[in-house]
Amino acid sequence: MTGDRTVRVLVADDEPLVRAGVRAVLASDPTIEVVAEAGDGRSAVEAARRHRPDVALLDVQMPELDGLDAGAEIVRLLPGTRTVVLTTFGADDNIRRALATGASGFVLKASDPRELVTAVHAVAEGAAFLSPRVAERVVAQLRRDVGAPRSATVLVDRLTDREREVLGLLSRGLSNAEIGRRLFMVEGTVKGHVSSILVKLGAANRVQAAILGYEAGLTR
Template identity: 45%
Template sequence: MIKVLIADDEALVRTGLRMILQADPDIEVVAEATDGTEALHLARAHRPDVVLMDIRMPRMDGLTATEQINSWPDAPRVLVLTTFNRDEYVYAALQNGAAGFLFKDTPPRELTAAVHTVADGNAILAPSVTQHLISRFSQGAADREKARLRLAALTPREHDVLALVAAGKSNGEIARTLHLSEATIKANVSQIIAKLDATNRVQIAVLARQAATP
């Protein structure tokens, strides 16, 4: 059973998310928070596997809450909920360790699939959602040459794997493309994250896009 905490200051949004998630027999919504401060308290109390985190909330915003949660040992995975045209701090959430993003109008099937994905230790890089988001917020976010210097530490195989991660491919899809085992790809991704001093899969994808910017 995947335990989920929903953090959003709008009651209607929380209700809708809870109804969608609890229709999945493998997901349990263990708590709902109305702001970042309450999200931290409830995350400590209920130890969820996944936190659905809104960005704009009173008292403590989702960016700060995400950063604090990711400083914990065995931290839950954080999925940021965003309205793309309004939230200008999404890149900061990536830097703070968010596992990915969902738009608030994400179809129910994609929402539950996203929760399963991050609970399994992966990040949300669906072309229809996160790739567009990353493309927008990675522009000018860091010096292109600095990003390229960081990527120079990777082996040719790691460069191939990273390119497919940045394209939104899962470990299984990367394994099939490169004719390698999924376990090998998982190990490669972990090595890339360590070499680039990143927190998760989303951050290395952003770095790859920065380095590829003309």
């Protein structure tokens, strides 16, 4: 949990009505503050540079620069800002692009509004968040990509016992700080384990690592 710390959020969508709706949902949580809005991808990048939010919520289809490219630019310029893709579309290529460009979350606009609040807090704490329907597609894609000879279990077997513990908690959506408290480690040590896990699994980010951990049974 973020405790009493206010999570600062940028909302980017080319439809003013959608932005108003997202802002209203986030306003239901007193620990979330919308610090900026943008109606296109280029403006979103500039707003992120100016306000340095903790989380940027980005629609996929926006003029000037789409949300996925804008997210990649924000992640490159502002490592401290986490990005969440917010869209009506759950197309596999969008999901793949979002994860490859460093997005920490993917939420469908048709989701329960509480999912959006949960996603904001999760990614602000360093965890990953996928709407359940998106997670199902990611699992299916990883099954195709990994294939039988390189199953999730085989990949996870490359990890040390401690790394498997860390991955199991990461796969449950815990942040580095929460993992550290569970395993009695400082956060810097957890970050080191996570980096090693990503390399050994060949995962592009925490989301892919979490799904592999889930597939390997580490959350059971």
